[in-house]
Amino acid sequence: MLFPNPDFCVEDLICDEGFQRYCLGYDPELQVSWDNWIVSLPHRADDIREATRLLDILHAKRGGRVLQFRELESGLRQRELFAASIAPVAEGILGRPKRAALAYYGFAAVAASVLIMLVFFLKKQVAPILESSAATEFSSGIVPRKTIILEDGTIVTLSKETVVRLKTGFNHASRELWLEGEAFFDVHHNASLPFIVHTAYNDIQVLGTTFNVKAYSQDPTMETALLRGSVRVVPKSHPELTVVLKPNEKLIAEQDSKFRNDKPNIAYKVVIFRDSTTSVAPKELMWLRKRLEIDDQPLSAIAKQLENWYGIKIMIEDDALKHYRYSGVFENETIVKTLEALQLSYPFKFIIRQDEIILKKP
Numbered sequence: 001m002l003f004p005n006p007d008f009c010v011e012d013l014i015c016d017e018g019f020q021r022y023c024l025g026y027d028p029e030l031q032v033s034w035d036n037w038i039v040s041l042p043h044r045a046d047d048i049r050e051a052t053r054l055l056d057i058l059h060a061k062r063g064g065r066v067l068q069f070r071e072l073e074s075g076l077r078q079r080e081l082f083a084a085s086i087a088p089v090a091e092g093i094l095g096r097p098k099r100a101a102l103a104y105y106g107f108a109a110v111a112a113s114v115l116i117m118l119v120f121f122l123k124k125q126v127a128p129i130l131e132s133s134a135a136t137e138f139s140s141g142i143v144p145r146k147t148i149i150l151e152d153g154t155i156v157t158l159s160k161e162t163v164v165r166l167k168t169g170f171n172h173a174s175r176e177l178w179l180e181g182e183a184f185f186d187v188h189h190n191a192s193l194p195f196i197v198h199t200a201y202n203d204i205q206v207l208g209t210t211f212n213v214k215a216y217s218q219d220p221t222m223e224t225a226l227l228r229g230s231v232r233v234v235p236k237s238h239p240e241l242t243v244v245l246k247p248n249e250k251l252i253a254e255q256d257s258k259f260r261n262d263k264p265n266i267a268y269k270v271v272i273f274r275d276s277t278t279s280v281a282p283k284e285l286m287w288l289r290k291r292l293e294i295d296d297q298p299l300s301a302i303a304k305q306l307e308n309w310y311g312i313k314i315m316i317e318d319d320a321l322k323h324y325r326y327s328g329v330f331e332n333e334t335i336v337k338t339l340e341a342l343q344l345s346y347p348f349k350f351i352i353r354q355d356e357i358i359l360k361k362p
Contacts, residue, residue, distance in 0.1 A: 004019070013047070020055065022034040137163065137164070138355070140163075141160070145160075148164070148312070148354050149312075149357075150166070152170075152175055152193070156183055159183065161216070162181025164179055179199050180200070181214075185197070186210050186334055187206050187210070187211075200217055200222070201215070201237070202224070203233075203236065206232075209228055210227040210228040211228075211229070212225045223252050226249055230246070233251050241268055249270055251270050297325060299324045314358075316358075317360040321348055326345055335357070336352070
């Protein structure tokens with residue numbers, strides 16, 4: 001079995017027939033071979049992860065996945081024929097190495113429907129309508145996950161028994177909230193209004209980033225785990241011990257229960273919680289890990305799956321829209337990213353409220 005050259009680019013990997021088969025998961029033996037190849041290239045883990053994510057999104061098309069795979073195979077053959085015909089010109093006129101020219105033009109010649117979908121996804125900026133609500137407190141209760149979308153576009157996923165309270169004037173005078181429990185934040189960037197999360201023992205200050213906070217009052221530790229961007233954690237009782245976290249770092253505050261009712265005696269330490277060379281989800285995010293597989297299902301059924309998984313109400317206003325059929329694989333995507341990917345096949349628009357999403361015809 002031939003694998004891509006170790007100095008591949010993301011486009012090479014997306015166009016590789018073996019990698020496409022691996023992502024579709026049809027051949028167990030192929031899965032093992034590719035898994036071993038991926039493990040042998042830890043320094044390319046981010047590129048491999050990105051290629052996998054883009055292929056998953058490309059598969060979010062109409063009809064069944066078998067038909068999609070045939071289209072990809074057809075597009076691959078067209079790519080190879082086109083690349084072979086222009087390779088001498090590319091090498092002679094542009095002065096590129098042959099492999100680079102093949103990779104560049106090869107990717108450009110992928111079947112038009114697939115290529116247009118990828119470019120559209122990367123460049124399209126969906127601006128759903130965000131409507132404010134009078135509610136300033138959200139609670140997940142006993143459900144394992146509940147998703148809320150704040151007025152500023154920030155997506156917050158609450159774990160069970162978690163409460164979030166917004167400060168009055170959120171997204172106007174400030175962006176501050178109080179957290180009791182555990183939540184995953186995908187913060188919308190706004191340099192003029194820093195995003196601040198208050199817990200019982202720390203204040204967490206961010207601009208635009210992705211992080212997880214675990215701060216149950218009954219737990220002996222409080223944790224802040226950063227995936228992307230930068231956060232500043234300021235201990236309330238010891239602001240001089242402020243810590244700025246880098247991606248894949250986690251701050252652990254160990255509380256001494258003897259002092260909890262007065263001034264807690266808290267020991268802080270920073271650890272690496274995720275290996276950037278692997279795609280395996282860290283234990284800190286296992287409660288959030290999600291892989292949604294859709295195979296030629298109507299939007300009405302998909303909406304129910306999304307409701308159950310993300311913990312947010314989804315309403316479909318138009319009956320015709322309920323019968324639109326989709327296929328795709330979505331792994332660790334937010335509800336907004338999942339809906340944006342589905343939009344690429346049969347267009348629809350969605351309106352986001354803090355605890356509800358409405359789907360309607362464009």
